[in-house]
Amino acid sequence: DGGITQSPKYLFRKEGQNVTLSCEQNLNHDAMYWYRQDPGQGLRLIYYSQIVNDFQKGDIAEGYSVSREKKESFPLTVTSAQKNPTAFYLCASSIDLMGAEAFFGQGTRLTVV
Amino acid sequence: GQQVMQIPQYQHVQEGEDFTTYCNSSTTLSNIQWYKQRPGGHPVFLIQLVKSGEVKKQKRLTFQFGEAKKNSSLHITATQTTDVGTYFCAGPTSGTYKYIFGTGTRLKVLA
Numbered sequence: 102d103g104g105i106t107q108s109p110k111y112l113f114r115k116e117g118q119n120v121t122l123s124c125e126q127n128l129n130h131d132a133m134y135w136y137r138q139d140p141g142q143g144l145r146l147i148y149y150s151q152i153v154n155d156f157q158k159g160d161i162a163e164g165y166s167v168s169r170e171k172k173e174s175f176p177l178t179v180t181s182a183q184k185n186p187t188a189f190y191l192c193a194s195s196i197d198l199m200g201a202e203a204f205f206g207q208g209t210r211l212t213v214v
Numbered sequence: 215g216q217q218v219m220q221i222p223q224y225q226h227v228q229e230g231e232d233f234t235t236y237c238n239s240s241t242t243l244s245n246i247q248w249y250k251q252r253p254g255g256h257p258v259f260l261i262q263l264v265k266s267g268e269v270k271k272q273k274r275l276t277f278q279f280g281e282a283k284k285n286s287s288l289h290i291t292a293t294q295t296t297d298v299g300t301y302f303c304a305g306p307t308s309g310t311y312k313y314i315f316g317t318g319t320r321l322k323v324l325a
Contacts, residue, residue: 136315143302144257157312200244202262203247203259205257207256
């Protein structure tokens with residue numbers, strides 16, 4: 102099945118630890134995105150990538166890092182510098198950045214304990 | 215910076231009633247997309263509007279893009295319990311292609 106897969110679904114992290122969220126797509130899409138969603142709120146853009154080995158900061162990139170070494174993979178690292186990391190993280194992909202439909206993964210719910 | 219606001223934030227309706235959510239951007243949008251997110255789920259693409267004044271229909275859903283391309287609306291006729299969820303609009307920021315999502319409207323349908 103073609104799609105976008107995020108893992109894990111639930112993640113618990115101790116304060117001060119870095120954690121990496123996985124995002125893989127087999128749709129052959131060039132563009133990939135990471136969004137953060139807080140309870141009862143909309144989606145805020147963390148990072149996006151138009152092509153392999155290239156990525157751009159979104160509106161709330163502080164405390165996060167990404168890499169795009171392969172077309173199908175766009176992992177997100179939540180660093181200890183992120184002051185309030187508990188949230189629902191959504192990865193998405195689209196054919197390109199030119200206004201194409203975005204396909205979302207199932208999301209990862211991160212909780213800092 | 216560019217903002218995309220949606221109203222209302224919440225809406226409770228009786229099953230069978232109509233529902234409308236409005237999306238307003240602080241700047242002109244080249245196009246706008248609508249997504250639906252079921253409770254506990256992820257956003258799913260519904261439609262994209264590109265032309266000024268464009269109207270598209272999907273069964274009981276009617277989508278409209280404003281003449282000035284700064285606002286949009288989604289109207290659901292005769293709501294059903296399956297319509298429950300949060301509806302988001304999304305549009306590209308000026309001068310870039312990164313999409314900004316609206317604040318969302320959470321719809322609850324009472325049977």
